[in-house]
Amino acid sequence: MKEILIVSGKGGTGKTSITAALASIAKNSVMADCDVDAADMHLILNPDIKEENEFISGHLAQINQSNCLSCGVCQQNCKFDAIKIRDGNYSVDAVACEGCGVCVWSCPASAIDFNDNLCGHWYISDTRLGPLVHSNLKAAAENSGKLVSKVRDEARKIAKSKESEFILIDGPPGIGCPVIASMTGVSAAIIVTEPTLSGLHDMERVLDLAEHFQIKAYACINKYDINLSVAKKITDILKSRNVSLIGQIPYSSEITQAQIEGKTIIEYSDGAASKAIKEMWQAFIEISN
Ligand code: SF4
Numbered sequence: 001m002k003e004i005l006i007v008s009g010k011g012g013t014g015k016t017s018i019t020a021a022l023a024s025i026a027k028n029s030v031m032a033d034c035d036v037d038a039a040d041m042h043l044i045l046n047p048d049i050k051e052e053n054e055f056i057s058g059h060l061a062q063i064n065q066s067n068c069l070s071c072g073v074c075q076q077n078c079k080f081d082a083i084k085i086r087d088g089n090y091s092v093d094a095v096a097c098e099g100c101g102v103c104v105w106s107c108p109a110s111a112i113d114f115n116d117n118l119c120g121h122w123y124i125s126d127t128r129l130g131p132l133v134h135s136n137l138k139a140a141a142e143n144s145g146k147l148v149s150k151v152r153d154e155a156r157k158i159a160k161s162k163e164s165e166f167i168l169i170d171g172p173p174g175i176g177c178p179v180i181a182s183m184t185g186v187s188a189a190i191i192v193t194e195p196t197l198s199g200l201h202d203m204e205r206v207l208d209l210a211e212h213f214q215i216k217a218y219a220c221i222n223k224y225d226i227n228l229s230v231a232k233k234i235t236d237i238l239k240s241r242n243v244s245l246i247g248q249i250p251y252s253s254e255i256t257q258a259q260i261e262g263k264t265i266i267e268y269s270d271g272a273a274s275k276a277i278k279e280m281w282q283a284f285i286e287i288s289n
Pocket residue numbers: 063067068069070071072073074075090106107108109110111112
């Protein structure tokens with residue numbers, strides 16, 4: 001079983017559309033939507049949720065007003081400035097609270113509850129293209145790296161039980177903690193970039209990250225024909241870094257049309273973009289084997 005991460009240095013490069021398209025081609029696969037802060041594979045895959053689970057991470061302080069003496073000790077001790085006075089009462093700002101527990105420990109009246117922090121949910125779903133593990137992280141919830149690891153773990157379990165050949169991971173953008181959690185230990189990373197200077201810069205940052213974690217990286221330029229000179233620069237950089245360019249996908253309004261209809265580009269059309277993605281997968285299989 002191979003875990004393939006599809007990743008980009010920034011959002012909006014077409015990474016999710018390409019991941020879903022690859023799932024259309026690589027039949028025996030499990031999909032993992034690890035872009036947990038902005039999960040959107042479900043928009044294309046219309047999942048039938050089979051299992052819903054809570055994602056609990058850390059604790060959240062909550063002041064029990066009926067026991068509170070209004071002494072202010074908790075506010076003095078909170079290093080995260082998470083305890084405020086609202087309408088004359090001490091209360092915890094749930095977004096600012098880091099769940100360190102210092103206020104709970106220091107409160108002379110034992111007036112602070114310290115409950116599990118429900119940060120979101122994760123799901124196992126059936127889709128027409130195979131099983132999908134996905135999630136819904138609450139707004140401003142942290143620990144997205146931990147949720148990414150959970151989604152990957154569950155996808156692995158399913159792939160193992162179904163003897164799937166591939167796990168296709170739709171990775172988060174950027175190079176932060178969720179990307180690191182998506183990348184560590186994968187079989188290969190396909191970096192999706194676009195021919196803009198920011199696309200080029202962000203691609204290099206992801207390449208650095210892959211190099212750091214010793215992950216074999218491949219690259220694909222989406223909408224390569226909207227700026228051929230930057231596409232050439234990207235090609236030159238990839239050559240100099242010894243990274244295989246496995247696909248150049250032309251701009252196509254069909255990709256947006258496919259999204260509107262809730263289809264992958266492979267399901268929607270046999271046009272140039274669809275063909276380029278099929279060729280890319282073929283090239284990836286040949287080179288990576
Ligand atoms: S330390 Fe306890 S009693 Fe004092 S203000 Fe905070 S919650 Fe209330």
